[in-house]
Amino acid sequence: MRTLRFLLQKEFKQVFRDPAILRIIFMMPIIQLLVLPWAADYEVKNIKLAIVDHDHSDYSRQFISKVTASGYFQLDQYTTSYNKAVEEVEKENADIVVEIPVHFEKDLVKESKAPLFMAVNAINGVKAVLGASYLQSIVQDYNNEIRQQWMQLPRFSPQTTIEITSSNWFNPLMDYKLFMVPGILVLLVTMVGSFLAALNIVKEKEVGTIEQINVTPIKKYQFILGKLIPFWVLGLLILTIGLAISLIVYGIHPAGSFLTIYAFAAVYLLVVLGLGLLISTYCNTQQQAMLISFFLMMIFILLGGLYTPIESMPQWAQWIAKFNPVSYFIEVMRRVVLKGSSLADIAPQIGIILLFAFVLNGWATWNYRKRS
Amino acid sequence: MTEQPIIYTEHLTKRFGDFTAVDAISFEVQKGEIFGFLGANGAGKTTAMRMLCGLSLPTSGKATIAGFDVYKQTEKIKQNIGYMSQKFSLYEDLTIKENIRFYAGIYGKSDAFIKDKTAQLLQQLNLEAEGDKLVGSLPLGLKQKLAFSVAVFHEPQIVFLDEPTGGVDPVTRREFWNMIYEAATAGITIFVTTHYMDEAEYCNRISIMVDGKIEALDTPAGLKETYNAATMDDVFLQLARKATRSDA
Numbered sequence: 150m151r152t153l154r155f156l157l158q159k160e161f162k163q164v165f166r167d168p169a170i171l172r173i174i175f176m177m178p179i180i181q182l183l184v185l186p187w188a189a190d191y192e193v194k195n196i197k198l199a200i201v202d203h204d205h206s207d208y209s210r211q212f213i214s215k216v217t218a219s220g221y222f223q224l225d226q227y228t229t230s231y232n233k234a235v236e237e238v239e240k241e242n243a244d245i246v247v248e249i250p251v252h253f254e255k256d257l258v259k260e261s262k263a264p265l266f267m268a269v270n271a272i273n274g275v276k277a278v279l280g281a282s283y284l285q286s287i288v289q290d291y292n293n294e295i296r297q298q299w300m301q302l303p304r305f306s307p308q309t310t311i312e313i314t315s316s317n318w319f320n321p322l323m324d325y326k327l328f329m330v331p332g333i334l335v336l337l338v339t340m341v342g343s344f345l346a347a348l349n350i351v352k353e354k355e356v357g358t359i360e361q362i363n364v365t366p367i368k369k370y371q372f373i374l375g376k377l378i379p380f381w382v383l384g385l386l387i388l389t390i391g392l393a394i395s396l397i398v399y400g401i402h403p404a405g406s407f408l409t410i411y412a413f414a415a416v417y418l419l420v421v422l423g424l425g426l427l428i429s430t431y432c433n434t435q436q437q438a439m440l441i442s443f444f445l446m447m448i449f450i451l452l453g454g455l456y457t458p459i460e461s462m463p464q465w466a467q468w469i470a471k472f473n474p475v476s477y478f479i480e481v482m483r484r485v486v487l488k489g490s491s492l493a494d495i496a497p498q499i500g501i502i503l504l505f506a507f508v509l510n511g512w513a514t515w516n517y518r519k520r521s
Numbered sequence: 522m523t524e525q526p527i528i529y530t531e532h533l534t535k536r537f538g539d540f541t542a543v544d545a546i547s548f549e550v551q552k553g554e555i556f557g558f559l560g561a562n563g564a565g566k567t568t569a570m571r572m573l574c575g576l577s578l579p580t581s582g583k584a585t586i587a588g589f590d591v592y593k594q595t596e597k598i599k600q601n602i603g604y605m606s607q608k609f610s611l612y613e614d615l616t617i618k619e620n621i622r623f624y625a626g627i628y629g630k631s632d633a634f635i636k637d638k639t640a641q642l643l644q645q646l647n648l649e650a651e652g653d654k655l656v657g658s659l660p661l662g663l664k665q666k667l668a669f670s671v672a673v674f675h676e677p678q679i680v681f682l683d684e685p686t687g688g689v690d691p692v693t694r695r696e697f698w699n700m701i702y703e704a705a706t707a708g709i710t711i712f713v714t715t716h717y718m719d720e721a722e723y724c725n726r727i728s729i730m731v732d733g734k735i736e737a738l739d740t741p742a743g744l745k746e747t748y749n750a751a752t753m754d755d756v757f758l759q760l761a762r763k764a765t766r767s768d769a
Contacts, residue, residue: 155626159615166614357608364574364604365627366596 156375346425423509560730613657
């Protein structure tokens with residue numbers, strides 16, 4: 150116990166004396182949380198539109214002003230030549246081409262129906278799909294308006310329409326920041342925890358101090374605890390900074406309790422640190438440790454459900470995601486923050502994470518040798 | 522009761538795959554001796570020393586350190602030895618006092634012991650005013666003296682020094698050896714590797730390793746007589762030239 154106290158004193162002194170680590174601890178969460186949530190917004194805006202109007206009627210103008218008034222579209226081109234519009238798409242100046250045919254107004258009035266043609270540049274898939282669906286709903290809306298204008302006696306209207314109204318549970322305004330901020334916070338805790346722990350131990354190998362430690366009577370578990378505890382505390386500190394930023398800057402009040410978040414994070418950090426420890430036992434230089442950490446982080450992020458839902462991944466990728474600790478924390482964070490899940494609700498995830506912690510730390514301890 | 526040798530090895534061997542780094546070495550070191558462990562680069566000195574410190578498991582052979590077996594009682598051995606490696610191994614981002622406190626603490630020394638002895642040590646090294654300076658800011662010679670002081674701070678029975686004076690100026694080397702003599706007078710056995718032949722003369726007995734084997738073991742005077750040489754340099758060159766192993 151006394152040995153551990155000396156180890157902890159040493160580690161904390163070193164951490165707080167290292168300006169680089171302090172910068173990482175304080176600046177990384179602040180910058181990432183202030184910048185990323187604004188950029189990682191799924192809502193597609195500023196879709197550039199090229200409209201080919203062959204009709205030049207009242208209705209076509211009304212339609213165009215309705216589209217541009219929606220706020221999602223920017224009118225880039227208003228032309229009468231379809232070829233010219235396509236050229237704009239090729240030059241990346243336009244994302245969607247809408248062609249209003251000749252007699253659009255006439256057909257609409259006389260025959261109660263008129264075609265519209267829409268061509269979508271699908272190079273950016275997300276933008277294409279969302280843009281097209283926005284535009285479709287605007288057309289639908291416009292259609293209903295016209296219909297209402299014409300109907301003298303709506304009660305006897307022979308045409309029935311089904312209107313779907315939806316309500317978004319847990320995130321009524323569909324605010325992406327509510328969804329992204331907790332996820333980004335998870336990544337922060339993961340990165341800082343595993344990187345710092347791995348680099349710290351590998352640095353002792355590089356400098357040679359670990360050899361000196363190995364000739365002392367320090368026990369393996371004491372050394373490992375001496376490394377894990379400081380970074381566990383730092384991880385919780387970063388989580389706290391992150392939660393404070395999301396509260397102050399984004400006004401995110403978790404629907405559930407902070408206690409639930411901390412309880413899960415406390416277990417989760419054991420996994421992260423175990424991973425860092427494991428990396429360090431396989432690496433001899435900080436460069437190696439850094440590269441391996443980056444490689445793992447890429448997988449963790451892209452298969453973690455932060456940007457894309459895991460459920461829509463192919464089956465094999467979903468299996469990989471099951472072995473990705475990050476995916477569990479992201480899921481838990483979102484549930485607690487948005488839905489207010491309690492400790493009992495996330496018990497299965499805690500169980501799985503505990504299992505990860507045992508496996509990774511056990512593996513790392515086994516692989517850390519005091520002698521060759 | 523005859524005194525047990527403090528270091529005892531018998532056919533101690535370490536192989537890495539096909540390569541025999543240390544080839545069946547046998548020797549004894551008595552308590553309080555300054556034992557010089559010489560050899561060219563790659564002769565196997567560091568590997569042998571690492572086995573004796575419990576850092577590396579021998580492939581075969583026997584060895585006991587302070588009466589403890591190197592296979593089964595490494596933790597006991599570690600409690601009783603000090604070690605100073607080729608690489609400087611104090612924490613450069615901790616102060617002199619913090620380094621002393623840390624290493625003494627993990628050997629289980631009491632706070633009172635640490636406090637008294639730290640004051641005493643800083644006085645010896647003329648560092649009373651600099652106890653709170655970061656070790657990284659000290660000149661090399663002073664760092665090496667400090668590393669030695671830390672290695673013997675917990676009053677071990679034996680201290681292993683692996684090329685402790687590499688890159689250090691002659692004046693500081695002299696001071697360093699004075700410290701070694703002091704420690705030996707206090708009853709600590711010194712096991713030291715070096716490439717400086719003048720330092721070899723300071724030792725009570727010397728072994729010279731060539732290609733993993735101990736080729737000669739005697740007092741400096743005895744060796745010079747056996748090899749009919751005027752200086753230790755000459756003795757070393759005669760033996761080291763036999764080496765077939767290249768620099769490893």
